[in-house]
Amino acid sequence: MTEEYVEIDLSLPSMKVVSNLCKGCGLCIEHCPKDCIEFTDKFNELGYKYAKYSGEGCTGCGICFYACPEPGAIIVYKKVREKK
Amino acid sequence: MQKELIKGNEAVIKGALMAGCSLYFGYPITPASEIAQAAAYYFPLLGGTFVQAESEVAAINMVYGASAAGKRVMTASSGPGLSLKQEGISYCAGAELPCVIADIMRAGPGLGNIWPEQGDYNQMVKGGGHGNYRNIVLAPNSAQEMCDLTMKAFELADIYRNPCIVITDAYIGQMMEPVEFPTTRKKVPYKEWALYGDEKSKKNLVTSILMNTHLEEEHNKKLQKKYQTIAENEVLYEALNTEDADIVLVGYGIISRILLNVMEILRKQDKKVGLIRPITLFPFPSDFISQAADSVKSFLVVELSNGQMIDDVKLAVNGRKDVHFYNRMGGAVPSVDEIVDVVKKFI
Amino acid sequence: MKAAVLEKPKAFYDKFERKGKTQQETTHYCPGCGHGNLHKIITEALSEFGVDDRSIIVSPVGCSVFAYYYFDTGNIQAAHGRAPAVATGLKRSNPESIVISYQGDGDLAAIGGDEILQAANRGENMTVIFVNNAIYGMTGGQMAPTTLVGQKTTTSPYGRKIENEGYPIRMSEIIATLEAPVYVERTALVDFKTINHTKRAIRKAIKNQIDKKGFSFVEVLAPCPTGWKITPVDSQKWIQQHMMPYFPVQAFKDVSDQRESMEIEQRDYSDQEVLDVLGLSQLGEKKQVPASFIENFPTQFMKIAGFGGQGVLSAGVVMAACAMNENLEVTWIPSYGPEMRGGTANCSVILSNSRIGSPLTTNPNVLIVMNGPSLDAFEDDVQPNGLIIVNTSIVDRRVKRDDVDVLYIPLTEIASGLGLTAAANMVCLGAYLEYTKLIDYKSLFEIVPLAIKKKHLVDTNLKAIKEGVKYIRENYSR
Numbered sequence: 001m002t003e004e005y006v007e008i009d010l011s012l013p014s015m016k017v018v019s020n021l022c023k024g025c026g027l028c029i030e031h032c033p034k035d036c037i038e039f040t041d042k043f044n045e046l047g048y049k050y051a052k053y054s055g056e057g058c059t060g061c062g063i064c065f066y067a068c069p070e071p072g073a074i075i076v077y078k079k080v081r082e083k084k
Numbered sequence: 085m086q087k088e089l090i091k092g093n094e095a096v097i098k099g100a101l102m103a104g105c106s107l108y109f110g111y112p113i114t115p116a117s118e119i120a121q122a123a124a125y126y127f128p129l130l131g132g133t134f135v136q137a138e139s140e141v142a143a144i145n146m147v148y149g150a151s152a153a154g155k156r157v158m159t160a161s162s163g164p165g166l167s168l169k170q171e172g173i174s175y176c177a178g179a180e181l182p183c184v185i186a187d188i189m190r191a192g193p194g195l196g197n198i199w200p201e202q203g204d205y206n207q208m209v210k211g212g213g214h215g216n217y218r219n220i221v222l223a224p225n226s227a228q229e230m231c232d233l234t235m236k237a238f239e240l241a242d243i244y245r246n247p248c249i250v251i252t253d254a255y256i257g258q259m260m261e262p263v264e265f266p267t268t269r270k271k272v273p274y275k276e277w278a279l280y281g282d283e284k285s286k287k288n289l290v291t292s293i294l295m296n297t298h299l300e301e302e303h304n305k306k307l308q309k310k311y312q313t314i315a316e317n318e319v320l321y322e323a324l325n326t327e328d329a330d331i332v333l334v335g336y337g338i339i340s341r342i343l344l345n346v347m348e349i350l351r352k353q354d355k356k357v358g359l360i361r362p363i364t365l366f367p368f369p370s371d372f373i374s375q376a377a378d379s380v381k382s383f384l385v386v387e388l389s390n391g392q393m394i395d396d397v398k399l400a401v402n403g404r405k406d407v408h409f410y411n412r413m414g415g416a417v418p419s420v421d422e423i424v425d426v427v428k429k430f431i
Numbered sequence: 432m433k434a435a436v437l438e439k440p441k442a443f444y445d446k447f448e449r450k451g452k453t454q455q456e457t458t459h460y461c462p463g464c465g466h467g468n469l470h471k472i473i474t475e476a477l478s479e480f481g482v483d484d485r486s487i488i489v490s491p492v493g494c495s496v497f498a499y500y501y502f503d504t505g506n507i508q509a510a511h512g513r514a515p516a517v518a519t520g521l522k523r524s525n526p527e528s529i530v531i532s533y534q535g536d537g538d539l540a541a542i543g544g545d546e547i548l549q550a551a552n553r554g555e556n557m558t559v560i561f562v563n564n565a566i567y568g569m570t571g572g573q574m575a576p577t578t579l580v581g582q583k584t585t586t587s588p589y590g591r592k593i594e595n596e597g598y599p600i601r602m603s604e605i606i607a608t609l610e611a612p613v614y615v616e617r618t619a620l621v622d623f624k625t626i627n628h629t630k631r632a633i634r635k636a637i638k639n640q641i642d643k644k645g646f647s648f649v650e651v652l653a654p655c656p657t658g659w660k661i662t663p664v665d666s667q668k669w670i671q672q673h674m675m676p677y678f679p680v681q682a683f684k685d686v687s688d689q690r691e692s693m694e695i696e697q698r699d700y701s702d703q704e705v706l707d708v709l710g711l712s713q714l715g716e717k718k719q720v721p722a723s724f725i726e727n728f729p730t731q732f733m734k735i736a737g738f739g740g741q742g743v744l745s746a747g748v749v750m751a752a753c754a755m756n757e758n759l760e761v762t763w764i765p766s767y768g769p770e771m772r773g774g775t776a777n778c779s780v781i782l783s784n785s786r787i788g789s790p791l792t793t794n795p796n797v798l799i800v801m802n803g804p805s806l807d808a809f810e811d812d813v814q815p816n817g818l819i820i821v822n823t824s825i826v827d828r829r830v831k832r833d834d835v836d837v838l839y840i841p842l843t844e845i846a847s848g849l850g851l852t853a854a855a856n857m858v859c860l861g862a863y864l865e866y867t868k869l870i871d872y873k874s875l876f877e878i879v880p881l882a883i884k885k886k887h888l889v890d891t892n893l894k895a896i897k898e899g900v901k902y903i904r905e906n907y908s909r
């Protein structure tokens with residue numbers, strides 16, 4: 001696996017691209033309002049230059065998740081208040 | 085009265101309902117329309133579904149869906165409609181979906197006319213649609229058999245997960261005869277492979293596409309094996325006076341009834357004439373015909389077509405004896421006397 | 432505080448095992464293909480509504496032929512264009528299942544144009560997702576019915592021309608003109624806003640089905656970067672610039688609030704109910720008749736002919752039923768089709784004590800002619816020593832042959848005397864049985880009440896039979 005381990009800091013919203021499931025279409029990058037996703041210049045197992053989270057700025061809006069055609073390539077984390 | 089005087093086409097529907105069939109999808113065409121009309125009348129009264137589809141193409145695909153949903157389902161048509169259904173029948177065969185299709189044959193090619201013919205033999209018995217598949221084909225020659233063989237068709241279709249055709253001609257469909265019906269309705273078995281729209285069955289997939297050549301070949305081999313099993317176990321025929329016969333008449337549907345008269349007349353004149361009536365056209369009674377070929381001098385195949393079933397008779401006889409042929413086409417049906425004269429030429 | 436996560440929806444399989452041994456977590460679709468987004472939106476909706484277990488997705492022919500790799504629901508693959516028909520079969524079989532017909536533009540708007548219109552028009556309670564990418568993806572970028580004017584494809588290499596191919600077809604607008612559909616909307620997959628719009632529309636289309644409201648249709652303008660030969664990002668822009676002006680993104684019909692939900696009663700029927708409905712419970716025991724009656728019964732090859740409305744077909748049916756009731760073998764076969772519409776009708780009836788071969792009476796030994804043309808047509812066919820019954824009220828000539836027995840009876844006048852011209856056929860049957868004594872004419876009384884649909888006419892028909900009997904007694908007593 002070429003996937004990089006990303007430490008998830010739950011105190012802040014974040015996203016993760018599962019690198020081997022990314023087809024490098026760039027739609028997440030195009031649509032992220034915070035410009036916090038970027039291409040790597042590495043190729044994944046599928047042979048695509050994949051996207052990755054730049055590491056900061058994510059608001060957890062979820063836009064990238066729906067923009068991505070792949071079922072499991074993007075995961076978005078966001079803290080929410082637990083229901084009482 | 086113990087029997088009902090009923091048209092063959094209507095007997096199909098009553099038989100279907102007694103066999104547990106609960107959905108009918110069809111498109112009207114003479115001379116099969118009474119089947120759709122009877123279905124439209126009876127199915128809703130028993131909680132079943134009748135839909136007059138927009139075409140035969142749609143009808144067979146509705147059948148495909150309902151069969152996949154685990155139900156007993158049927159459609160019916162005649163020549164041109166069956167031509168349209170062929171792609172769907174091939175899909176049913178490929179996806180191994182049981183279904184019953186009645187073909188009340190009329191004259192062709194093209195629009196032809198509405199009178200009886202047997203020109204659909206090749207398209208229904210040999211395949212008709214694309215790919216390596218076979219239909220089970222039952223050929224009733226009376227209203228009673230229209231009921232009985234339709235019921236049997238549902239059983240066979242389920243046992244083998246295969247389309248089953250009830251094929252006959254306009255006369256058998258339009259004729260009224262006494263029919264004795266069963267008194268209990270058959271229960272439809274639970275189908276492990278079907279899509280019931282519930283948790284248990286959602287793992288199931290109904291498809292005929294296998295992109296992997298190896299898997300598609302394996303699937304084809306499995307189908308061929310199934311057809312072999314059917315050929316070994318499901319042959320039905322009627323044989324009369326074949327033991328001592330010099331000449332054996334071979335025909336199905338309305339022709340078999342005319343041949344019965346021909347045989348009776350000639351027997352009265354001390355002519356050794358026998359009769360073989362295939363009841364299943366696939367599987368064809370090849371073994372029996374082959375055995376008969378040992379003792380008889382010749383065969384006379386009579387068809388309302390350009391000679392389609394005769395190929396199967398010839399394959400069974402395998403050149404050992406003469407196989408004569410007499411036919412009428414275009415909706416013309418030979419008279420008894422006409423065939424008596426033909427037979428006399430060969431004895 | 433805890434982390435809420437947007438990840439692969441539950442209604443996807445964990446591993447796409449049907450896809451093959453490798454790449455079991457990615458789709459087979461090209462990078463940036465709209466099918467993937469839609470799969471995600473559909474699975475998410477099914478999971479949220481909690482209906483994935485009872486859902487069945489119909490995979491079409493097109494790039495989404497393999498949609499069944501992905502959906503953890505019931506799956507079925509349909510012939511090209513026929514998904515709405517297959518979905519109809521599924522839904523009518525199990526009305527509680529949630530059936531989604533997922534189709535491309537070639538599948539839905541070209542080869543399957545009729546199936547979609549008719550399923551919509553029947554108001555099938557199903558959800559249709561129509562993926563409009565203005566091209567045939569799977570077969571290599573050929574022209575679709577939705578291909579834009581001027582758009583180059585492998586089968587419109589000079590661009591779609593109006594003169595040759597007409598205009599792109601707007602399916603949503605067409606479907607929305609139909610009365611039955613509850614909800615028709617077109618959306619797109621180009622940005623956050625349109626994707627959200629698509630999510631809402633698909634949820635609504637599925638919810639409508641769950642609520643049994645009827646037919647819902649969502650058309651989605653979706654990118655096919657491979658077919659269009661541009662990048663995924665440019666594909667979305669292309670939709671915005673070229674497709675959306677021609678295919679407006681909006682709701683065309685939404686009457687889901689006004690529609691009642693359609694509950695379908697389902698129950699089992701007892702054998703008795705089934706027999707009652709099929710009219711089989713009134714059938715009883717076999718009648719006892721003397722063996723000698725059967726043994727000595729001479730086969731009757733009857734031809735009954737006349738013009739439409741004279742009851743020639745029903746006379747045959749009643750005669751056959753009567754003989755059947757006496758345990759004889761019988762057949763009845765009508766002339767049918769256009770011949771009947773020409774105004775003449777005839778039927779062949781055979782009554783016999785043994786198995787009947789051909790049901791056709793080419794040479795009848797009983798000919799009943801209700802009008803002149805019938806006598807002209809069939810006189811010569813009658814067997815020597817046969818019987819001809821002539822309706823003298825209408826036939827104005829005598830039988831030419833001298834080797835047959837003839838009864839001349841003013842059938843229509845006798846029937847008119849009873850106030851029911853149509854009962855001439857029954858006068859005839861009464862006369863026939865009284866003359867031949869083959870079956871007691873009273874046996875007809877057991878059949879006529881069952882055979883005649885208009886119950887208030889039964890009595891007159893019975894009287895007609897008696898009149899026929901009387902006429903024979905008075906004129907032809909042997």
Ligand SMILES: Cc1ncc(C[n+]2csc(CCOP(=O)(O)OP(=O)(O)O)c2C)c(N)n1
Binds near residue numbers: 494511538569
């Ligand atoms: C009867 C029949 N004709 C033609 C084909 C070949 N075929 C397969 S997919 C396809 C076009 C599909 O295009 P569309 O519905 O737009 O779906 P897309 O691939 O774009 O998703 C055709 C013509 C077929 N499978 N069956």
Ligand code: SF4
Binds near residue numbers: 063
């Ligand atoms: S969740 Fe929103 S902000 Fe975060 S990466 Fe995705 S698109 Fe950007």
Ligand code: SF4
Binds near residue numbers: 017023069070
């Ligand atoms: S949208 Fe998905 S597939 Fe495309 S680049 Fe982003 S993560 Fe990769």
Ligand code: SF4
Binds near residue numbers: 459461568656657
């Ligand atoms: S060809 Fe087009 S529709 Fe087909 S998978 Fe590729 S992008 Fe999608």
